[in-house]
């Protein structure tokens with residue numbers, strides 16, 4: 718299957734820095750992309766991305782993604798950004814349930830499932846993040862934790878579950894420089910694939926991507942695993958050369 722390399726810029730960027738990064742990406746991208754490419758950027762910069770992409774042919778194939786989405790369709794929810802608002806900017810993806818949102822904003826499995834539902838309702842592909850903490854891994858709970866997190870999304874979304882992208886992001890590997898080994902990651906991806914297969918006949922089509930200190934040096938070995946269908950890249954997505962190397966490793 719075509720792999721997906723998605724950058725998660727997190728709360729980084731500025732008008733000036735974004736333009737430099739996107740222009741550097743545009744000039745380094747091959748004419749025919751070897752994989753699907755997306756950048757999940759802070760919402761205030763969607764219009765900037767749209768304008769640059771419209772004026773820069775090499776960026777036309779780079780999809781826009783959001784880092785979060787409201788669980789509600791509209792109304793009195795101060796500070797939230799709805800699925801239809803994202804759609805106005807031709808957002809193709811929205812990350813939901815990133816561990817930083819679960820950890821710092823108290824997002825529950827049920828809320829994450831509702832967010833995925835909002836995205837799917839307007840045709841945005843939710844990138845659903847699951848992953849265990851270091852304490853959970855050391856307690857032997859990895860499988861139980863990721864299965865619980867995915868089960869909530871399956872339960873709320875029924876047969877539409879085949880339309881999601883699933884991201885396995887072990888919390889202990891995020892921003893730490895400590896990557897799951899290709900074998901460790903593959904083991905969890907296989908568990909998730911089996912869980913999807915019990916819910917949909919199309920589980921083999923669902924992209925299950927890995928995130929957590931993926932970089933130019935380790936991307937190829939991770940992406941060579943049978944159930945690793947791409948990457949969700951934090952730090953390395955902020956450096957054009959690194960992001961471009963990961964993209965070329967996904968061919």
Ligand code: 13P
Pocket residue numbers: 725815886890891892893894928929930931949950951952953
């Ligand atoms: P890093 O690549 O910086 O570890 O971040 C991973 C991540 O959280 C992507 O969503």
